[in-house]
Amino acid sequence: MNTMLDNPRAALMVLSSIVEPGDADLDDLIGEAGPVGAVEALWSGQVTERLARLSGATVAAGPDPARRAAALQEATEACGARVLIPGDADWPVRLCDLYRLGEDDDPHLRPPRCLWVRGEGDLAAVCRRSVAVVGARAASEYGKHIAGWLAADLAEAGHTVVSGGALGIDRAAHQGALGRGGSTVAVLPAGVDRPYPRANQAMFDLIVQRGLAVSEWPPGTAPARHRFLARMRVIAALTAGVVVVEAARRSGALHTAEYAARLGRVVMFTPGPVTSSLSEGVHRLARQHRGARLVTRAEEVIEDLTGRTDSTRSQPADVTPFEALTAVEQWLVEAMPRGFIAEDTRLAAAAGVPVDAATEALQRLQHRGWIEQINDGRWRLRAVTGS
Amino acid sequence: MNTMLDNPRAALMVLSSIVEPGDADLDDLIGEAGPVGAVEALWSGQVTERLARLSGATVAAGPDPARRAAALQEATEACGARVLIPGDADWPVRLCDLYRLGEDDDPHLRPPRCLWVRGEGDLAAVCRRSVAVVGARAASEYGKHIAGWLAADLAEAGHTVVSGGALGIDRAAHQGALGRGGSTVAVLPAGVDRPYPRANQAMFDLIVQRGLAVSEWPPGTAPARHRFLARMRVIAALTAGVVVVEAARRSGALHTAEYAARLGRVVMFTPGPVTSSLSEGVHRLARQHRGARLVTRAEEVIEDLTGRTDSTRSQPADVTPFEALTAVEQWLVEAMPRGFIAEDTRLAAAAGVPVDAATEALQRLQHRGWIEQINDGRWRLRAVTGS
Numbered sequence: 137m138n139t140m141l142d143n144p145r146a147a148l149m150v151l152s153s154i155v156e157p158g159d160a161d162l163d164d165l166i167g168e169a170g171p172v173g174a175v176e177a178l179w180s181g182q183v184t185e186r187l188a189r190l191s192g193a194t195v196a197a198g199p200d201p202a203r204r205a206a207a208l209q210e211a212t213e214a215c216g217a218r219v220l221i222p223g224d225a226d227w228p229v230r231l232c233d234l235y236r237l238g239e240d241d242d243p244h245l246r247p248p249r250c251l252w253v254r255g256e257g258d259l260a261a262v263c264r265r266s267v268a269v270v271g272a273r274a275a276s277e278y279g280k281h282i283a284g285w286l287a288a289d290l291a292e293a294g295h296t297v298v299s300g301g302a303l304g305i306d307r308a309a310h311q312g313a314l315g316r317g318g319s320t321v322a323v324l325p326a327g328v329d330r331p332y333p334r335a336n337q338a339m340f341d342l343i344v345q346r347g348l349a350v351s352e353w354p355p356g357t358a359p360a361r362h363r364f365l366a367r368m369r370v371i372a373a374l375t376a377g378v379v380v381v382e383a384a385r386r387s388g389a390l391h392t393a394e395y396a397a398r399l400g401r402v403v404m405f406t407p408g409p410v411t412s413s414l415s416e417g418v419h420r421l422a423r424q425h426r427g428a429r430l431v432t433r434a435e436e437v438i439e440d441l442t443g444r445t446d447s448t449r450s451q452p453a454d455v456t457p458f459e460a461l462t463a464v465e466q467w468l469v470e471a472m473p474r475g476f477i478a479e480d481t482r483l484a485a486a487a488g489v490p491v492d493a494a495t496e497a498l499q500r501l502q503h504r505g506w507i508e509q510i511n512d513g514r515w516r517l518r519a520v521t522g523s
Numbered sequence: 524m525n526t527m528l529d530n531p532r533a534a535l536m537v538l539s540s541i542v543e544p545g546d547a548d549l550d551d552l553i554g555e556a557g558p559v560g561a562v563e564a565l566w567s568g569q570v571t572e573r574l575a576r577l578s579g580a581t582v583a584a585g586p587d588p589a590r591r592a593a594a595l596q597e598a599t600e601a602c603g604a605r606v607l608i609p610g611d612a613d614w615p616v617r618l619c620d621l622y623r624l625g626e627d628d629d630p631h632l633r634p635p636r637c638l639w640v641r642g643e644g645d646l647a648a649v650c651r652r653s654v655a656v657v658g659a660r661a662a663s664e665y666g667k668h669i670a671g672w673l674a675a676d677l678a679e680a681g682h683t684v685v686s687g688g689a690l691g692i693d694r695a696a697h698q699g700a701l702g703r704g705g706s707t708v709a710v711l712p713a714g715v716d717r718p719y720p721r722a723n724q725a726m727f728d729l730i731v732q733r734g735l736a737v738s739e740w741p742p743g744t745a746p747a748r749h750r751f752l753a754r755m756r757v758i759a760a761l762t763a764g765v766v767v768v769e770a771a772r773r774s775g776a777l778h779t780a781e782y783a784a785r786l787g788r789v790v791m792f793t794p795g796p797v798t799s800s801l802s803e804g805v806h807r808l809a810r811q812h813r814g815a816r817l818v819t820r821a822e823e824v825i826e827d828l829t830g831r832t833d834s835t836r837s838q839p840a841d842v843t844p845f846e847a848l849t850a851v852e853q854w855l856v857e858a859m860p861r862g863f864i865a866e867d868t869r870l871a872a873a874a875g876v877p878v879d880a881a882t883e884a885l886q887r888l889q890h891r892g893w894i895e896q897i898n899d900g901r902w903r904l905r906a907v908t909g910s
Contacts, residue, residue: 278796407794407806409665410819419794422817430809430817432797 291318
């Protein structure tokens with residue numbers, strides 16, 4: 137029971153290799169004990185019954201945490217990847233908007249614990265001006281044409297095109313951006329060393345050379361159904377807005393739009409023939425989400441991304457986006473354990489902020505709807521329910 | 524200078540044969556002197572210089588008013604038509620919403636003086652549940668298919684389909700409704716005896732048999748550019764909502780949508796491929812008019828027509844539609860001379876309402892933004908400027 141870890145990055149890698157992202161129990165544990173403490177608790181069995189059940193076999197059968205971390209680090213380096221954790225300079229602050237959305241019954245709305253990244257760029261810088269272009273895998277020629285054309289023009293205008301690396305619309309979007317020498321980010325549902333689907337291998341090679349491939353899962357992780365859904369929240373959170381190009385009635389791309397709406401991102405769609413089942417989901421989105429903006433070309437996307445009036449933003453009126461917070465407020469939110477209740481002195485220490493400044497900033501965060509005070513003088517993040 | 528007229532219907536027919544609808548000077552004159560008085564004023568030359576110039580040649584060269592009225596009546600009967608005037612039981616009250624929009628610089632927003640109607644039905648009853656389906660003349664096969672299909676399903680659900688009798692979308696809409704045995708109304712830019720275009724002659728014959736053809740101009744009037752625009756305000760005012768199916772960037776159908784928006788009607792559009800220039804105007808409408816609703820089938824049109832929440836209605840908040848007024852309020856508004864200032868005693872008499880009741884109703888109309896009080900205790904209709 138002893139070759140334990142000494143740094144949070146290694147601990148978060150180990151935790152990500154054992155429990156899927158978005159697990160409320162583990163997030164609470166990390167909030168309470170820190171990443172290193174959470175690893176220790178898992179290995180000592182001092183966790184909830186559920187967490188013990190989820191992690192028991194891995195913990196019992198596998199190597200100790202330090203060896204596990206070393207193996208993960210080796211696999212990470214072997215594929216030319218690196219691991220980003222919250223607080224890193226190139227950790228995109230936009231992801232912190234997900235702190236607001238964590239709810240026990242929707243694990244997919246919690247922020248990633250860490251991200252494996254392949255490619256040269258600085259993820260935060262690359263995503264600063266970015267837009268997601270997503271849609272159906274079984275896209276029509278029309279949809280692929282529009283996605284590629286939008287992405288190319290967006291790239292040329294200096295916007296990074298973020299998508300999921302899938303076939304159909306995603307692929308057309310990545311290729312459109314690459315074709316103009318633009319930057320593009322693929323958020324993957326599997327390890328960055330085995331991007332999915334294989335048919336896109338040549339494109340992934342180009343993305344890693346000229347853009348970034350990103351995953352919440354360690355190298356070697358296989359794609360899985362729940363991972364497709366999970367990565368959509370990351371696509372929505374990384375970007376300033378989402379364009380849904382084609383989507384059948386139950387297309388996953390609609391989830392990305394829904395996450396984007398809840399995160400206060402600009403939700404856009406390109407219309408299509410009402411006779412096309414591949415535009416059915418897109419048109420439903422337009423009818424159900426009143427803030428969704430119809431776009432027909434890149435200039436309109438940019439117009440909607442930059443014209444951040446209340447009526448183009450789909451954000452609930454009482455939410456201030458993380459980006460709009462002061463640095464001290466951001467530090468406090470980041471220091472605030474997810475789902476866990478914390479005292480202000482503890483928060484001030486964790487955020488590295490004097491208690492006076494922290495107290496003042498906490499009042500402002502409460503006023504802006506980010507946090508709520510519990511009756512005994514402690515604070516917790518306030519979840520926002522979607523509209 | 525003497526074979527004058529004795530009834531307002533004949534007078535309005537004569538006036539319509541001399542001065543185009545929507546003329547502010549003539550409307551003011553009618554308001555001041557009544558229709559019969561306005562005819563007398565024209566023939567005696569006691570009118571504004573502009574009106575004298577507009578009507579001079581006709582008055583000087585043509586028959587006297589009574590003979591002119593008799594000839595018009597004969598032509599009307601010869602083509603099986605009749606003339607409706609405001610106040611008739613089958614005059615659609617919805618047209619009175621146009622009273623609100625009259626502005627000197629936009630004559631096309633004034634209500635019609637009278638309507639020539641061909642066909643059996645009661646225009647008011649036929650239009651009670653109605654929706655306009657309009658769009659490009661040079662429509663694509665896609666657009667014509669959608670217009671016909673929407674109109675057919677709307678007709679089957681008991682809605683009258685109103686359109687302009689033109690080629691393309693209009694024709695597909697009328698035919699779609701006729702094909703299901705539904706009712707349809709064509710609002711024409713020329714006399715009801717010479718519906719335009721000739722290529723639609725067979726369709727017009729069917730419309731007159733099973734629906735109604737409507738025009739603001741006497742039989743024999745040729746189509747003209749300004750008449751195309753003028754009839755659009757009638758299409759918008761007659762219906763509860765307008766669906767624009769296909770429209771190029773500068774399509775006239777977009778004017779119908781704009782009139783509809785100003786009148787508080789539900790504005791709807793069917794999307795199309797962003798690569799089609801025939802959908803360009805429709806998509807622009809969607810971006811510029813935030814209240815415009817995307818519809819893909821008849822059920823959605825009906826949903827939007829009946830779900831009259833504030834957010835689906837495009838109406839400015841301070842406008843009460845004419846239909847929502849009490850009978851006394853409606854009588855007063857109808858009695859109020861267009862653009863002319865009137866005292867309340869005079870209004871009460873014209874509306875056939877006791878002065879006390881009129882005074883009370885005028886206060887309510889003022890509160891609801893229909894009228895405004897001038898400093899000397901007189902009233903006038905208040906124009907609404909579009910948003």
